Amino acid sequence: MSEKIRPVRKAVLPVAGLGTRLLPATKAMPKEMLTIVDRPLIQMAIEEARQAGIEEFIFVMSAGKDVLLRHFECPDALMEMLEKRNKIEHMQKVQESSVPDGAIKTASQDIALGLGHAIWCAKDLVGDEPFAIILPDDTVRHPQSCLAQMMDAYNQSGGNVVATCIVDPQDVSKYGILDLFSRDGNMVGIKGLVEKPKAENAPSDMAIFGRYILQPEIFAYLDRHETGAGGEIQLTDAMVHLIHDQPFYGFVFEGERLDCGHEVGFVKAQIAYALDKDSISQEIADYMMEKLREYHAETMATQSPKSRQEAA
Secondary structure (H helix, E strand, O other), rough: OOOOOOOOOEEEEOOOOOHHHHHOOOOOOHHHOEEEOOOOOOHHHHHHHHOOOOOOOEEEEEOOOOOOHOOOOOOOHHHHHHHHOOHHHHHHHHHOOOOOOOOOOEEOOOOOOOOHHHOOHHHHHHHHOOOOEEEOEEEEEEEOOOOHHHHHHHHHHOOEEEEEOOOHHHHHOOOEEEEEEEEEOEEEEEEEEEOOOOOOOOOEEEEEEEEEOOOOOHHHHOOOOOOOHHHOOOHHHHHHHHOOOOOOEEEEEEOOOEOHHHHHHHHHHHHHHHOOHHHHHHHHHHHHHHHHHHHHHHHHHHHHHHHHHOOO
16 A cells, blocks of 8 residues: 555444434434344444444434444343353354444534534544545445445545445436546546536436545535535535545445435345345245235236236
């Protein structure tokens, strides 16, 4: 690795949101504690960060989310009970879901003023060094985590790197969209960003995915607390300024992108990861086939003869 490229040791995880898209499940439980098969989203995010070499995790939190911190503890009473019952495999799972003391730091975001504001809240804990950002709602199904893929690219390019993927043109208004000027393999050169543009105004169909590697100079622009789309302090707007000062790249990651922050994406993630787990995959596949046959039969039964003929 070039001496000019500073290593990334810290990751910021904005976890202060209310998770309104998944109500009522998130009424009393943080959305980051919702599980995909047997692992909560926040644990999946930490595992991804660890695979990328991250050593310190900064949670930007709001009130009532202390359970996120407790999840990464290794309770003595629980471990003693599991040991007495000879639940060795369960003990291992608890240990693997824990992190060393002091590895998690917290910053408060009492008022939801946007992603840019959430990242700004971590400024003092990040300090003067490059850092990663992981949005736990989003996950990528691939043997090498999305952030680990990005870190390999960053260690060659330096600068700022954001994960990107192609989205349907009708969905560009939901994302920050890249304005590109070059492409070399998985790396694309970025000359601009537009937050949630209308389809006719979008500079491309490549959206920012919830993974970033940014230089600390981003905080100089976040300090301004400028509001953008939706009246919020947008991280995208600060990055637009930084693009004029430093190299900025998009990284086209490999793997299946799953947005777990809404109903359809959450269910898709359950299916995908369940089929990846050898101990349950066959039973899940058999059950899905049975349900699909039932669904097809019920659908055909409610259709008109003409519709059935056309479907056949």
